[in-house]
Amino acid sequence: xxxxxLGFSPCPNDTFIFDQLVHKSPINTDDIQYQHFMEDVxxxxxxxxxxxxxxxxxxxxxxxxxxxxxELLDSGSALGFGVGPLLICKHENLDKLxxxxxxxxxxxxxPGKYTTANLxxxxxxxxxxxxxEMLFSEIESAVLSGQFDAGLIIHENRFTYADRGLxxxxxxxxxWEEKTGAAIPLGGIVIKKNLPHAVKRKVEEDIRNSVQASWxxxxxxxxxxxxxxxxxxxxxxxxxxxxxxNEHTTSLGTEGNKAIRALFERAYAAGLxxxxxxxYKLAAAATSDSGL
Numbered sequence: 001x002x003x004x005x006l007g008f009s010p011c012p013n014d015t016f017i018f019d020q021l022v023h024k025s026p027i028n029t030d031d032i033q034y035q036h037f038m039e040d041v042x043x044x045x046x047x048x049x050x051x052x053x054x055x056x057x058x059x060x061x062x063x064x065x066x067x068x069x070x071e072l073l074d075s076g077s078a079l080g081f082g083v084g085p086l087l088i089c090k091h092e093n094l095d096k097l098x099x100x101x102x103x104x105x106x107x108x109x110x111p112g113k114y115t116t117a118n119l120x121x122x123x124x125x126x127x128x129x130x131x132x133e134m135l136f137s138e139i140e141s142a143v144l145s146g147q148f149d150a151g152l153i154i155h156e157n158r159f160t161y162a163d164r165g166l167x168x169x170x171x172x173x174x175x176w177e178e179k180t181g182a183a184i185p186l187g188g189i190v191i192k193k194n195l196p197h198a199v200k201r202k203v204e205e206d207i208r209n210s211v212q213a214s215w216x217x218x219x220x221x222x223x224x225x226x227x228x229x230x231x232x233x234x235x236x237x238x239x240x241x242x243x244x245x246n247e248h249t250t251s252l253g254t255e256g257n258k259a260i261r262a263l264f265e266r267a268y269a270a271g272l273x274x275x276x277x278x279x280y281k282l283a284a285a286a287t288s289d290s291g292l
Contacts (some may be wrong), residue, residue, distance in 0.1 A: 003033045005036075006056070007044045007056040008044070031202055058190060059115045059119075064263070067277045071192075074282065075207040078253055079188075086170050087172070088152075091166070109147075116184075118152065143187065154186075162239045183258075185243070185260050
């Protein structure tokens, strides 16, 4: 029996992915005992730099810096088209902030230094440096109060900002798609490199089976999903799941791997990473491994 620590966020897409794995129903996780921790993604990013967890959700932006210590699993990722972060502001400031010079000078609230959202904003506006990190769920209110000129929003805030009287300056995901033709790599599931290969493969399989088991129950939303979704309506929970849990979550596939490669290449070209590692994803199954 292997005992592994696992970290993911309380957002509906992550609780949807890991629900059946955590509760061991109906999938078989007998070979591994998972101790799970739930934190916002930027906390998980920071923990990954500290090497605190065996398996963790993290932003692809953070993963760019951590390929010596973690490998990317083929299952569990959040990426796709039309899922990118939005740069928003108050309606009365929209015209002024349509110009790059204004964005460069603006005070911007971001959901974390190592979020993929901030990486995309940095690639789109490399001279926009007046940024402040804060919890993603507090960004809308901070912009409405006038504390910040603009805010970079992710997760369920994509579905709520307009109702709160905020306007979209830019869809950073649409910018990425136009520039690269690739899907947007938001977050992935990684595992420590020093674990046995067979253990890594079993974790990958458990996550894939957990995703499928949750889809088998959908559109039912389990108590685990609902109790961690804060004050979200069920409609917003389902929008969140339908947007961020897709075919690439089950397996990255050709399109998913193309998107991740494009992110490495763009980050390298912008001088954000020193090199592009040859191997950052869990290698193909090795039949001779007896790690379980």
